Amino acid sequence: MDNQKSVWRRAFEWHEARLPIISYIDHAVGTQYPAPKNLNYFWNFGFIAGFMLMTMILTGIFLAMNYTDHTSMAFDSVEHIMRDVNYGWLIRYMHFNGASFFFIAVYIHIFRGLYYGSYKAPREVLWWIGVIILIVMMATAFMGYVLPWGQMSFWGAKVITSLFTAIPVVGDAITTLLWGGFGVDNPTLNRFFSLHYLLPFVILGLVVLHIWALHIPGSNNPLGIDAAPADKIPFHPYYTAKDAFGVGVFLLFYFAVVFYAPNALGDPVNYVKANPLVTPNSIVPEWYLLPFYAILRAIPNKLLGFIAMFGALLVLFVLPWLDTSRVRSATFRPVYRVFFWLFLLNAIMLGWCGAQHPEGLPLVLSRLGTAWYFLHMIVILPVVGWLETPKPLPVSISQSVLKPAE
Amino acid sequence: MRNILLVATAAVALAIPSVINAAEEHEVHLAKQEWSFNGVLGKFDKEQVQRGFQVYKDVCSACHSLQYLAFRNFEDLGYSEEQVKALAGQYEVTDGPNDEGEMFKRKAKASDHLPHPFPNDQAARAANGGALPPDLSLVTKAREGGPDYIYNLLLAYEEPPKGFELLPGLNYNKVFPGNQIAMAKQIQDGLVTYADGAPNDAAHVAKDVTAFLHWVAEPKLDARHSTGLRVLLYTLLFTVLAYLAKRRIWAKIEH
Amino acid sequence: MANTAHAEPAGETRRDFLLHTTVAVGAVGTAMMVWPLIHSMNPAADTLSLSTTEFSIAGVTEGQRIVVVWRGNPVFVAHRTKAEIDEARKVNLSELKDVQKDEDRAQKPEFLIVSGSCTHLGCIPLGSKPTDPKGEFGGWFCPCHGSQYDTSGRIRKGPAPRNLDVPPYKYLSETTVRIG
CATH class of the missing domain: 1.10.287.980 (plastocyanin oxidoreductase)
Structure with a gap:
């Protein structure tokens, strides 16, 4: 049959000989990755977290096209997105609530790891990368919350950056450096926007490392014992199908909030434009x-x-x-x-x-x-x-x- | 399926702190209203919103701006292009500079935003005893309690209880945080007369103007609700299919 | 998970159908979520509403050309002299690259109102200021790639494919014009 290869097959092999990216993906999350056959639904959340990361990056790119990172215009530009940009309200509510749902997925993923001991040998490096992802996610989310330049954006930024003044000797210098001035102001907003756009791609790179580190020992499983080759099944189609279902269920919750309670997870005071002279009653992240x-x-x-x-x-x-x-x-x-x-x-x-x-x-x-x-x-x-x-x-x-x- | 329930519970548990946070702050009891825009199929009652606009125009607009509202937005309320132009024509806005370098007044166009009652915040404060009347474009989203809070606030003026020391120039309001509000009581029976003959007692007027303000704050609510239903039904279809497909694929695996 | 469906062929077909449907529904759903993202790049409601410009031609003397801004782009307004009108009208139409009579390009012969963007690649042709070169045909000359327009704004020489576009406009009064 070899001489009767289809055109597609030959094109595929031609390309694979030059850049084996498709077989790489197949090894990462395809038919060539053997996963234990007893993974339960808590194992869906890694995939779901990856899905949410992509959702955040995509919606974020389009939001950035209409957002203005200047203190005098940031709040107005968000309202412009909400009112005038085609489907802007949908994209912004997906991004805003997407952050929460990304964290929900990641926290469940972490607690699953804690319960089933996924951080133990030989998966320590995999765990480290996960912790780094969590920290970078927190930084990204925090800076993203500053961008609409509402009252909570401003005061959240002020309080959290002021934390660094606690560091002895160099604390004040570090805080001034973070601000780019003597308080949270336009330079702060500009750099937060720049970093908020950059860090998700850093997270994406870390996710690649996370999956790489996962594939060395292979997935843990609910029993926590090493899985024999006979107890493993290919990731595709078994876990792709299961993850598709998991994503569907997760999306039902996500969309329910995006469309019917889009502001439930936000603070009302962030619909008031930032005022450096008035602190809100309580500052809550x-x-x-x-x-x-x-x-x-x-x-x-x-x-x-x-x-x-x-x-x-x-x-x-x-x-x-x-x-x-x-x-x-x-x-x-x-x-x-x-x-x-x-x-x-x-x-x-x-x-x-x-x-x-x-x-x-x-x-x-x-x-x-x-x-x-x-x-x-x-x-x-x-x-x-x-x-x-x-x-x-x-x-x-x-x-x-x-x-x-x- | 037991696992799915577990997972769902975990998700809800993680979201609990924020829900508690949202519920906790407000201790004043707000009389919850039946709003046409509540619920999955909720949408604005356009006639009510138009009545509310009349209240805003006749009463609130003397002090409060709506900076994010443009005349063209009224097309969403069922105004024709001509009606929008006629409405805009009743207002004057500042434009310029012209060829002589002067700012000038002209009739508003559909693309213009509603003019502010005061040229700047300082003028607004000066005219209001030092208090700045806030812009109302987002007010129903910017206050804990949302439209219910605004509705209750408008009707919550009363005599201060004995021993309550009211600062000069302020008014007692049992819903407003701290109970002392600079805005005097505005809403009362017969405040406006509606062209459509709708009831104009204080409660109805307050409700109409609140509905209008919520429309200004969240103009895409109708689209959001109807799109949401379709998106959720489609996602449900996908999820059911994905579940069946998953079961089929896993049929021969012991797990 | 005991499965009793041992009739392989029938089972396989049903499985294929189910899988294909699921994948198709997922793909269509993804496409539907991508559309709002793409559509968000189209002009927003506030941009669309700024689509008209009004200006006065009262101060434009004979032989003078001015530039007004419509939708953020220049529009040439030329108060043409008798000679310029005659020149535009006596041209043999068969010589033109983009055949159009001058009568169809100006509502009032004295005032030519045309888009100020070269139809080649969008540069702004010279010719509106008295000191500008007007090209061989007395109209406008695009310095980017040498397109030459005549006194009716028609392309006569150079790479541009079309005449300068005539925007939709209307005389609101003798001296006031609205474009858009």
């Missing part, structure tokens, strides 16, 4: 930053609060060594499982605290929550790993799957 904001405010010392907030992110880099258990999946770790759920609840509680005025009960809770966050990471994880007796692990994925049928 977007929900996805709230737990970290709560940690910042929990500590009554500026520098220590700053360190704790960044420490809460940076501690994730050493997580693979803080967790001393060699069993990955929480399914077989009865004690860790309890602490996992406590950690999740604690994170949600911190998020709630971050939205409140830092006084009374919310302040007490955010202090307890902050303490628990670091206690979990630095004390509970190593100790549980040493003391816990894990349940017996199945020999293989197949054995575990077939068991109920016997």
Whole structure:
């Protein structure tokens, strides 16, 4: 049959001999990537996060065509997009809410990794890249929120950049450098726009590295044991089909918000143009930053609060060594499982605290929550790993799957 | 399917802090109104919005601007091109400079925005005892509580309770944060007479003008709601098909 | 997940149909989401509404040419002399690259109103200022690639394919013109 190759086949082979990009993609997310056959729906969120990244980049490019990065025109240009640009309202609401849904997907993806031990050997580098992606995402989202130049944009920018004044000796210099002046002003807006446009492509590059690092050890799975070749199936068509379904369900939630509650996740005060002389009653970051904001405010010392907030992110880099258990999946770790759920609840509680005025009960809770966050990471994880007796692990994925049928 | 539910729960749980945040701030009870634009199929009641415009024009426009509203936008309310021109013709805007280098007044065109009542913020403050009447283009989106807040605020003027010290020039309003508002009570029974004979008691007038302001704030709401329904139905179709396809592909895999 | 469908051929066909439908629905859905992005690049509502320009020709003396701006582009307004009108009208139509009578290009013969963008690649031809070169035909001369227009704004020489376009315009009064 070789001499009867179709034109398409020959064109494909000609191209592959010169730049094997199609087979590269096939190895990355196609028929040549063997994935464990027992991945559950929580494994959809990596793909969904990638999908949201592309949605954000696409809508963002078209928004940038109509946006003006100048303090005197930024707010008006956003209203111009909302009122005059064809489908501008749709593109902006997709972008604005897309940020939240991107974070929803990424947070579920992260907690899935925490539950099933996806950060443990041999996937530490994969985990690191993921943490870097999270940090860059936060920076990108924060700078994007400044661009509409509403009251919360301005004051959020002011408060968060002022954090850096906490650094001894060079803090003020760094903050002045970030601002490009003596306060948040036009130079700040310009550079935030530039970086907000740049960083998503940095994230895209990091995602490529993330997938690369994933393919060296292969995907983890709900049992956390190494998958035998016999227990693997090609990513395409099995997981592409499953991910298509997952994206569909996710889009239903996303579109419901975009079309029917587009401002529910925003702060009304950001529909008031930035006024450097009037601070809003309460300055609240977007929900996805709230737990970290709560940690910042929990500590009554500026520098220590700053360190704790960044420490809460940076501690994730050493997580693979803080967790001393060699069993990955929480399914077989009865004690860790309890602490996992406590950690999740604690994170949600911190998020709630971050939205409140830092006084009374919310302040007490955010202090307890902050303490628990670091206690979990630095004390509970190593100790549980040493003391816990894990349940017996199945020999293989197949054995575990077939068991109920016997 | 159990997993899908779990995942959905997780998604909702992650969104909880923001929802709590949105609900928490306002302690004043707002009487929720039935708005024609609420709900999946909600859209503006164009006649109500037109009545609301009459209220704005006769009353609010003396102090409040609507900087993002252009005369051409009234075509969305069912005005013909001629009616828009006639409406714009009732207003004068400043243009220029002309060939002599002077600014001049001319009749407004469809492409013009509604003129501001004051030449600048300082003039607005000077005319209003130091208080700046805010631009109302986005007001229903820029306040916690949205249209319900604006509606309630307009009707919430009353005598201050005993012992409440009202600053000079301010008015007591039980909905406004801090209860002291610079704007005096405006909305009252019979404030305007509608051409279509619709009821013009204070509650109706307040509701009409709020509906108008919400139209100004969110002019694409009708399109958003109708597009949204079609997009969601299409996505649902895709999702169901994708589920069936996935089941079919996975039929022979034990997992 | 026990599957009882062992009738392979029928099952396979149904599977193909289902898969093809799913892929098609997904592709069409993607295309429908891309359209708003593309359409957002078209002129926005405020741009479209600025489509008319009014100006007065009262101060334009005979032989004078002015430039007005319509939709952000120049429009030439020429108060033509008797000689210029005659020259435009006596041209043998068969000599023209883009055949058009002068009578069809000016509502009032004294005032020629034409787009100020060369039909070649959009440069602005010279000829509106008294000191400008007007080209061999006494009209306008495009310095970019040497297109020459006559006193009716018709292309006579050079690479431009068409006469200078006549925008839609209307005399609102004896001296006021609205373009667009």
